[in-house]
Amino acid sequence: MNQTIAVQSPAPLRKLCTDCGLSRTDDPKRCGQACQFIQPDYPALEQRVHGRQRLQNTVQENAQPDELFFGPYQRILSARMEPPAAGAQWTGITTRLAEVLLEQGQVDAVIAMAADPQDRWRPRPVLVTRAQDMAQCRGMRMGYAPLLSLVEPALAQGFKRLAVIGIPCQIYALRAIQPQLEQEQGLEKLFVIGTPCSDNTTTENFHQFLGLISDRPQDINYVEFRADYKVEVRTDQGEKRLIPFLNLPLSTLPPDFFPLTCRTCVDYTNVLSDITVGYMGGHGQQWLLVRNAQGQAVLDGIQDQLVTSAPISKGQRDGPVRGFMANTERAAGGLPLRRMPAWIKPLVNWLMPRVGPRGLEFARARVEMKAIESILHLRREAPARIKNMLPAHVWQLAARYGLQAETAPPPPPSQVQHIKDPKV
Ligand SMILES: Cc1cc2nc3c(=O)[nH]c(=O)nc-3n(C[C@H](O)[C@H](O)[C@H](O)COP(=O)(O)OP(=O)(O)OC[C@H]3O[C@@H](n4cnc5c(N)ncnc54)[C@H](O)[C@@H]3O)c2cc1C
Ligand code: SF4
Numbered sequence: 138m139n140q141t142i143a144v145q146s147p148a149p150l151r152k153l154c155t156d157c158g159l160s161r162t163d164d165p166k167r168c169g170q171a172c173q174f175i176q177p178d179y180p181a182l183e184q185r186v187h188g189r190q191r192l193q194n195t196v197q198e199n200a201q202p203d204e205l206f207f208g209p210y211q212r213i214l215s216a217r218m219e220p221p222a223a224g225a226q227w228t229g230i231t232t233r234l235a236e237v238l239l240e241q242g243q244v245d246a247v248i249a250m251a252a253d254p255q256d257r258w259r260p261r262p263v264l265v266t267r268a269q270d271m272a273q274c275r276g277m278r279m280g281y282a283p284l285l286s287l288v289e290p291a292l293a294q295g296f297k298r299l300a301v302i303g304i305p306c307q308i309y310a311l312r313a314i315q316p317q318l319e320q321e322q323g324l325e326k327l328f329v330i331g332t333p334c335s336d337n338t339t340t341e342n343f344h345q346f347l348g349l350i351s352d353r354p355q356d357i358n359y360v361e362f363r364a365d366y367k368v369e370v371r372t373d374q375g376e377k378r379l380i381p382f383l384n385l386p387l388s389t390l391p392p393d394f395f396p397l398t399c400r401t402c403v404d405y406t407n408v409l410s411d412i413t414v415g416y417m418g419g420h421g422q423q424w425l426l427v428r429n430a431q432g433q434a435v436l437d438g439i440q441d442q443l444v445t446s447a448p449i450s451k452g453q454r455d456g457p458v459r460g461f462m463a464n465t466e467r468a469a470g471g472l473p474l475r476r477m478p479a480w481i482k483p484l485v486n487w488l489m490p491r492v493g494p495r496g497l498e499f500a501r502a503r504v505e506m507k508a509i510e511s512i513l514h515l516r517r518e519a520p521a522r523i524k525n526m527l528p529a530h531v532w533q534l535a536a537r538y539g540l541q542a543e544t545a546p547p548p549p550p551s552q553v554q555h556i557k558d559p560k561v
């Protein structure tokens with residue numbers, strides 16, 4: 138069985154909102170405490186979900202080396218499914234994890250995104266109760282859809298053990314309301330499989346982008362912004378094109394092509410999931426961050442189909458991040474971007490995959506770029522929101538590039554009382 142439940146209430150009106158679904162529930166006031174864009178408290182939620190906050194790489198804390206960038210984790214892996222799943226965005230690890238949870242009877246239902254029947258690029262939340270129906274959720278859609286509007290209807294139908302697949306802004310709100318779902322609505326078990334996310338936009342805007350890169354945008358069935366600085370485009374006719382990032386017609390897109398939410402998103406790697414499945418640090422493979430014991434247990438379910446390796450880390454991110462910052466400062470200030478002369482683009486396109494940051498260094502670069510972008514765009518477009526919206530780790534990441542908080546951000550309530558777990 139596979140259901141989409143009619144969404145009752147209208148779409149939200151807030152400017153900083155990605156329509157995660159909470160505002161469409163019976164108690165939309167919860168957005169005030171549960172929204173990533175209002176007053177997030179990552180330390181408190183990391184503590185509750187993982188038993189600890191992300192650690193710093195200091196003598197006292199003896200952190201995993203990259204927790205400042207990627208959030209709490211136990212293991213980082215490069216991985217792929219063998220054989221890859223047909224129709225998957227990469228090799229289908231994300232949907233397979235949930236499929237196995239259904240096969241093994243560990244959950245009653247999975248909440249994830251499928252494609253809208255009228256538009257393959259438009260995400261549509263679905264409640265899946267049969268393992269074989271997870272196949273329809275494979276692949277990336279561009280846009281926003283109210284995933285969380287299905288959680289309470291699922292519980293009301295008696296599906297008390299759930300898995301949710303979501304992007305970071307959806308998972309933040311889900312984790313924020315999790316105690317209430319447990320105490321008041323009978324949620325017994327929750328598995329959270331997250332993907333990283335960046336540069337999302339409305340489905341309408343994405344169609345505009347497809348029209349700029351192809352004469353037949355209606356034939357495009359796959360797009361991915363790969364970690365080797367190329368966009369991969371596939372069509373229904375079986376063609377495959379690789380377009381270097383520098384050759385993309387991004388300059389012709391309007392300045393608000395990416396909504397302010399996605400330009401100021403502080404959780405690229407989905408730090409509150411049990412396991413994050415992406416590609417960013419995978420250097421051509423998928424990239425897994427196992428964040429807690431439950432995430433490891435979910436991964437164990439697909440071990441016989443998984444090929445894993447240690448992630449690589451090569452190149453230096455400093456130059457590309459500084460270049461990005463200079464361009465973002467110009468764009469956020471309303472100035473045109475500094476463009477590269479046409480003759481130099483092929484050279485840079487050749488060089489970047491070979492000498493630019495790769496593997497984990499690429500992922501660190503992207504996380505730092507997002508931190509810088511969040512600060513610069515909020516300073517220009519919503520300065521009053523900076524104090525509450527930007528967590529301390531964003532300032533720590535940006536400090537290396539000379540960006541400082543105007544006044545030191547107040548510690549979130551959880552940090553004031555935080556006692557470090559001596560076991561970690
Ligand atoms: C808008 C967007 C931007 C992304 N940006 C990055 C990035 O910068 N770096 C990176 O490493 N990974 C990013 N990802 C994740 C990446 O595209 C893959 O989904 C991920 O690597 C998993 O691949 P897979 O083959 O295991 O997924 P599959 O098994 O094919 O499953 C894909 C899953 O994605 C979910 N999904 C698809 N579209 C949406 C949507 N619009 N909203 C919410 N969930 C959706 C589906 O529920 C499905 O479960 C992004 C995903 C989205 C939706
Ligand atoms: S919690 Fe979700 S629905 Fe509510 S304002 Fe935030 S993104 Fe929008």
Ligand code: SF4
Nearest residue numbers: 306334335337399402
């Ligand atoms: S970039 Fe951030 S805010 Fe935008 S859709 Fe992705 S997770 Fe949500």
